[in-house]
Every structure is written in C-alpha cells, then in structure tokens.
Amino acid sequence: MTAETASVLTARALLLDMDGTLVNSDAVVERCWRRWSERYGLDFDAVIKVVHGRQGYASMAVLLPERSMEENHAENREMLAAETADMEGVVPVPGAAAFLASLEGLPHALVTSADVPLSTGRMAAAGLPLPAVRVTAESVGASKPDPEGFLKGAAELGFDPADCVVFEDSGAGIAAGRAAGMRVVGVGPRAGEFEPTVQVADLTQVRVEPVAGGALRLTFG
Incomplete structure (x- = not known):
C-alpha cells in the first residue's frame, strides 16, 4: 500500500453498503x-x-x-x-450510477443487511446495476456491527481485509468495517459522527481509477 492522505486512499478492492450508500431508501x-x-x-x-x-x-x-x-x-x-413491497421514494444516492459504472471490471462487492429480494428490488428501483459479488442477509449469521459480512466479501473477492476499503453511511456499518480491519469511506450526513477514515457528502465526490500493480486509487472532493 502506498502512502495515503485524507483525500487519497489506495486499495485493492471495494466493499459497498447499499442503503444510504448507493440507494436512498x-x-x-x-x-x-x-x-x-x-x-x-x-x-x-x-x-x-x-x-x-x-x-x-x-x-x-x-x-x-x-x-x-x-x-x-x-x-x-x-x-x-x-x-x-414498498419502493415509493427509493432513489439513487447522487453519483451512484457513475460510481458503479467506474467500477466495472474492478474488484468490488455489495455487502448489505438487506436480503436478496429487498436488495434486488431497491437497486432496481434506483436504476442501479447489482454488483456480481453480493453478501446479503442470507449470507451471514450476524448483523452489522459484526464484521462477518465485510470479511466474507473480502474473502469472496480474494483479498486481505487490510487491502479493502468499505463504503458505509451508518454507525453500525462503520463499526463493522473497522472491526474487519478495513478503512471506511463514510457517505452522507449520518456517517460524520462515527469518524470514518474519509467522509463525503455523496458519491459525486469519489473517483476510482486503477493504478500500477492492480491497485485502486480513490480520490475525494
């Protein structure tokens, strides 16, 4: 891993929460x-x-x-x-569509407390594509703030936890990411009080690009 600043992180894989992070539900x-x-x-x-x-x-x-x-x-x-059964008012978080498009072909997974029907329905209602790798409620025995979901996501992608960056909006999710040994990008106003590694207002403030050696460079702002 290269040296990092508050506005730049380097990772090998990204683990994405859904509600409040990609989808405003x-x-x-x-x-x-x-x-x-x-x-x-x-x-x-x-x-x-x-x-x-x-x-x-x-x-x-x-x-x-x-x-x-x-x-x-x-x-x-x-x-x-x-x-x-209720998708009224479900919309994408600003920048979510472009953010997910930028991850095409790069290692990333959805790690959500929703089950398969709910996560599939909300992503569709928001007009967002589902990542190929998904860890849902059915996949784990413990809820966030337990780190199981994020650890499982890292394992399914084939990366060490320390090489993963989590995107989260909630206190429980941020705590789960930290407990997994990962750095956390806090998305939206809820995230600020839980001291994520980096905080952004929404996904329009995030850029991801591959760099040498299979790493991903994340820049913010």
Missing part, C-alpha cells in the same frame, strides 16, 4: 419503522437511530431486549416483506 425505512415504533409505544426518533445499518432482528433485539430472538426473527420476516 430513507422514506421506506422510516415509514415501516414508524409503524413498528407506534405498535410498541416506542419513541420513533430513538428507534431510527438504532435501525440504520442493522438487520431488523438485530435492531429489535436492541430496542426490545426482553423479547425472544425467535419473535424478533419472525417479525423481521414481516418487516422485510413490508419493505420489499
């Missing part, structure tokens, strides 16, 4: 979790701070700590179905 997420919050008499503002980046059952475990995981998993299936 906040409208759907907030609708579904607001209904859930009302059902249990919970403060929605507190709930929404927990749910970003995590699988639904993991969020429920934090928010309803006395409830069984069996109940959480059952209700998570209902939540996934509701989110998959």
Whole structure:
C-alpha cells in the first residue's frame, strides 16, 4: 500500500453498503419503522437511530431486549416483506450510477443487511446495476456491527481485509468495517459522527481509477 492522505486512499478492492450508500431508501425505512415504533409505544426518533445499518432482528433485539430472538426473527420476516413491497421514494444516492459504472471490471462487492429480494428490488428501483459479488442477509449469521459480512466479501473477492476499503453511511456499518480491519469511506450526513477514515457528502465526490500493480486509487472532493 502506498502512502495515503485524507483525500487519497489506495486499495485493492471495494466493499459497498447499499442503503444510504448507493440507494436512498430513507422514506421506506422510516415509514415501516414508524409503524413498528407506534405498535410498541416506542419513541420513533430513538428507534431510527438504532435501525440504520442493522438487520431488523438485530435492531429489535436492541430496542426490545426482553423479547425472544425467535419473535424478533419472525417479525423481521414481516418487516422485510413490508419493505420489499414498498419502493415509493427509493432513489439513487447522487453519483451512484457513475460510481458503479467506474467500477466495472474492478474488484468490488455489495455487502448489505438487506436480503436478496429487498436488495434486488431497491437497486432496481434506483436504476442501479447489482454488483456480481453480493453478501446479503442470507449470507451471514450476524448483523452489522459484526464484521462477518465485510470479511466474507473480502474473502469472496480474494483479498486481505487490510487491502479493502468499505463504503458505509451508518454507525453500525462503520463499526463493522473497522472491526474487519478495513478503512471506511463514510457517505452522507449520518456517517460524520462515527469518524470514518474519509467522509463525503455523496458519491459525486469519489473517483476510482486503477493504478500500477492492480491497485485502486480513490480520490475525494
């Protein structure tokens, strides 16, 4: 790895979160979790701070700590179905289409807490292509902030964790990337308070180009 600055990173592979990073699905997420919050008499503002980046059952475990995981998993299936049926307001994060186009032929993977139907539906609703390598909810046994998903993504691409850069928007996702031993590009306003390696407002501020030796140079701003 070459020397780096705050505006330049060098990597060999990129691991991309979906919601909040490539796709703005906040409208759907907030609708579904607001209904859930009302059902249990919970403060929605507190709930929404927990749910970003995590699988639904993991969020429920934090928010309803006395409830069984069996109940959480059952209700998570209902939540996934509701989110998959609701694509109103799902749009790409600015710059996402050009960013993904620039990665064609370069090592990258989607690492999302969504399952296959939800990730496929949201990427399609946003008009974005699905990366060939995908790590979804079905692929892992633990939700972000556990690093399992990012470690699996690196392994599937064939790179060491230290050679990968994560793109994330949430506290849980940034923590997962760090726990995997990776540097993290924080995308959007949520990312700032969790101290990513680099933060950008959106993907229009990111450029990726291959350089000698199979490396990727990321420049920001």
